[in-house]
Amino acid sequence: MSKNILITGASSGLGEGMAREFAAKGYNLALCARRVERLEALRDELLQKHPGIKVVLKALDVLDYDKVFEVFREFRHELGSLDRIIVNAGMGKGQPLGTGYFWANRQTAETNFVAALAQCEAAMEIFRDQNNGHLVMISSMSAMRGMPKNLTTYAATKAGVAALAEGLRSEMLGKPIKISTLYPGYIRSEINEKVKNTPFMVDTETGCRLLVKAIEKETPSACVPAWPWVAVGFLMRNLPLGLVKKLG
Numbered sequence: 001m002s003k004n005i006l007i008t009g010a011s012s013g014l015g016e017g018m019a020r021e022f023a024a025k026g027y028n029l030a031l032c033a034r035r036v037e038r039l040e041a042l043r044d045e046l047l048q049k050h051p052g053i054k055v056v057l058k059a060l061d062v063l064d065y066d067k068v069f070e071v072f073r074e075f076r077h078e079l080g081s082l083d084r085i086i087v088n089a090g091m092g093k094g095q096p097l098g099t100g101y102f103w104a105n106r107q108t109a110e111t112n113f114v115a116a117l118a119q120c121e122a123a124m125e126i127f128r129d130q131n132n133g134h135l136v137m138i139s140s141m142s143a144m145r146g147m148p149k150n151l152t153t154y155a156a157t158k159a160g161v162a163a164l165a166e167g168l169r170s171e172m173l174g175k176p177i178k179i180s181t182l183y184p185g186y187i188r189s190e191i192n193e194k195v196k197n198t199p200f201m202v203d204t205e206t207g208c209r210l211l212v213k214a215i216e217k218e219t220p221s222a223c224v225p226a227w228p229w230v231a232v233g234f235l236m237r238n239l240p241l242g243l244v245k246k247l248g
C-alpha cells in the first residue's frame with residue numbers, strides 16, 4: 001500500500017527536493033506552502049513523471065496556526081490517512097541580538113519554532129487518533145551548540161525543534177508512532193543560495209536523496225550527510241566555545 005506523506009514548505013528547497021524523491025518511490029503526497037503556483041508546477045511535474053501517485057496541494061502560511069490544523073485535517077480526509085508528516089517549513093533570517101533587528105529575529109523564532117509547534121500539535125492529533133504515524137522534524141547542524149551573530153536566533157530555534165522532537169520521542173517509546181529528527185549540514189537550497197565558498201556543501205538533489213534515505217529508516221536522529229557532519233557535530237558539542245564560535 002502506498003504511503004501518504006505530508007510535507008510543509010514544499011514549494012522550494014529541501015521540501016521540494018524531498019517531494020521529488022518520495023514521488024519516485026511511488027508515495028502519495030500532500031504538499032503545502034505559501035506559493036501555490038510553485039506547488040502547482042511541482043505537482044504537474046511529479047504527475048507527469050509518476051502518473052500512478054496522488055499529489056494534493058493546499059496553500060498554507062504556517063504562521064496562521066489555526067490554518068495549520070485545518071489543512072492537516074483536510075489532507076487526512078482527502079487521502080484517508082497520513083502515514084508521515086515532515087515539519088520542514090522554516091526560514092533563515094537573523095541578525096546579531098541588540099542591533100535593531102528584533103523584528104527579523106522574532107519572525108525567525110515564530111516561523112521556525114512556534115509554527116513548528118503548531119505543526120507538531122496538528123500531526124500528533126492525527127497520529128494519536130490513527131494510533132500510528134511517523135513525525136519528521138527538520139532541525140539543523142546549528143542546533144548542536146549556541147551560534148554567534150546572524151545564526152544566534154536561527155540556531156536557538158533549531159535546538160528548540162530538536163528538543164521538542166526528543167520529548168515526543170520519549171513519550172512515544174514502545175508505541176506505533178515514530179519521531180525522527182534530522183540535522184542537515186550544508187545542503188544547497190533557497191535559504192542559503194547566496195552563501196558562497198562553503199566547505200562540505202552538497203547540491204540539493206544529493207542532499208534530499210540522503211535526507212529521504214534517513215527518513216525511510218525511521219532513525220531517531222541523523223546528521224545528513226553523515227560525513228563529515230557526524231564528526232563535526234561531535235566537535236561542536238565538545239570543543240571550547242571560543243573554537244565553536246569560529247564555525248559561525
